[in-house]
Amino acid sequence: MLIPEKPDNEVSRIDTLRSFNILDTAPEERFDRLTRLAKRIFDVPIALVSLVDVNRQWFKSCMGLSVSETPREISFCGHAILSDEIFTVPDTLADERFFDNPLVTSDPHIRFYAGCPLTVPNGSKLGTLCLIDMTPRDLNEDDRKLLRDLASMAEQEIAAVQMATLDELTLLSNRRGFEVLGQHALNVCKRINKPASILFFDLNKFKKINDTYGHAEGDYALKKFSEILRLIFRDSDVISRLGGDEFVILLTNANYESSSEVIRRLRQKLDEYNKKAERGYDISFSVGQIEYDSEKHASLADLIQEADAAMYVKKHTKH
Numbered sequence: 001m002l003i004p005e006k007p008d009n010e011v012s013r014i015d016t017l018r019s020f021n022i023l024d025t026a027p028e029e030r031f032d033r034l035t036r037l038a039k040r041i042f043d044v045p046i047a048l049v050s051l052v053d054v055n056r057q058w059f060k061s062c063m064g065l066s067v068s069e070t071p072r073e074i075s076f077c078g079h080a081i082l083s084d085e086i087f088t089v090p091d092t093l094a095d096e097r098f099f100d101n102p103l104v105t106s107d108p109h110i111r112f113y114a115g116c117p118l119t120v121p122n123g124s125k126l127g128t129l130c131l132i133d134m135t136p137r138d139l140n141e142d143d144r145k146l147l148r149d150l151a152s153m154a155e156q157e158i159a160a161v162q163m164a165t166l167d168e169l170t171l172l173s174n175r176r177g178f179e180v181l182g183q184h185a186l187n188v189c190k191r192i193n194k195p196a197s198i199l200f201f202d203l204n205k206f207k208k209i210n211d212t213y214g215h216a217e218g219d220y221a222l223k224k225f226s227e228i229l230r231l232i233f234r235d236s237d238v239i240s241r242l243g244g245d246e247f248v249i250l251l252t253n254a255n256y257e258s259s260s261e262v263i264r265r266l267r268q269k270l271d272e273y274n275k276k277a278e279r280g281y282d283i284s285f286s287v288g289q290i291e292y293d294s295e296k297h298a299s300l301a302d303l304i305q306e307a308d309a310a311m312y313v314k315k316h317t318k319h
């Protein structure tokens with residue numbers, strides 16, 4: 001058996017895969033529709049959307065197979081992502097790379113494999129749309145075109161997954177992205193017994209910026225504020241724009257005091273920016289600050305709600 005090699009861009013490929021927040025998510029109809037279609041069109045018992053992770057291939061959609069992942073070392077898709085072309089193995093038993101592969105010698109007894117790599121806009125091949133049969137066969141030129149078309153539909157769905165978790169204006173996570181990443185970060189802090197804190201920001205008098213200088217200037221202010229947040233917070237903090245002029249940040253390994261210190265630095269940076277920018281208005285914010293307490297906050301949503309309420313109190317005692 002030949003263990004698949006790693007692509008040259010493996011590190012950035014894995015970073016890209018992780019950034020899509022798609023691994024270990026629930027099955028989705030938009031992917032299942034494609035694998036169902038592939039299974040029917042090609043008359044194969046198994047069709048998969050497989051994503052090649054560090055040590056495993058994980059199936060975002062899986063028709064005709066009951067497992068959700070297998071080790072990368074024995075995966076066919078690990079080979080398929082090494083090239084831009086469709087990778088086919090017409091008869092596994094006649095192929096020295098696969099004849100003794102456990103997926104061939106035992107369940108599901110693969111005899112035929114065809115996988116079309118799924119490439120995302122930065123060029124990383126995250127996985128494949130693949131067909132599996134228990135009898136030898138091959139694809140003709142028309143079949144290949146068809147498989148490529150289905151794969152490009154899967155690629156579009158994967159790109160849509162990313163857009164659905166990003167705020168288009170600021171490219172920060174949106175509410176949906178924050179819910180996924182924030183919950184994950186909270187679970188990690190809880191597991192390793194480290195504090196976490198949440199900050200809920202609402203810009204002050206933002207409507208006035210729009211009304212006085214126009215919507216484009218309002219957008220510019222939102223983007224500038226996002227840039228400054230990115231500068232001040234750590235990579236491990238989850239920064240998100242919930243919508244409008246509301247931003248929320250989950251700080252990992254930070255208690256109330258350390259998050260107060262970060263707010264102080266943020267104010268300082270924003271002051272510097274306002275002085276230098278001279279755009280006729282200042283960007284300023286009100287912030288609600290809550291330290292996570294697993295006894296009190298059953299979910300991330302509870303934490304967001306409490307931080308929002310704390311922000312509201314701050315805003316209305318200041319203005």
Ligand SMILES: Nc1nc2c(ncn2[C@@H]2O[C@H](COP(=O)(O)OP(=O)(O)OP(=O)(O)O)[C@@H](O)[C@H]2O)c(=O)[nH]1
Nearest residue numbers: 202203204205206207208210215216218219244245
């Ligand atoms: N430019 C721009 N404006 C937006 C966007 N999303 C929401 N808004 C506007 O943001 C404004 C938010 O107004 P409010 O929630 O009243 O907030 P505010 O004027 O900051 O008032 P206070 O928070 O009480 O100081 C509304 O006028 C929205 O139309 C956006 O993406 N771009």
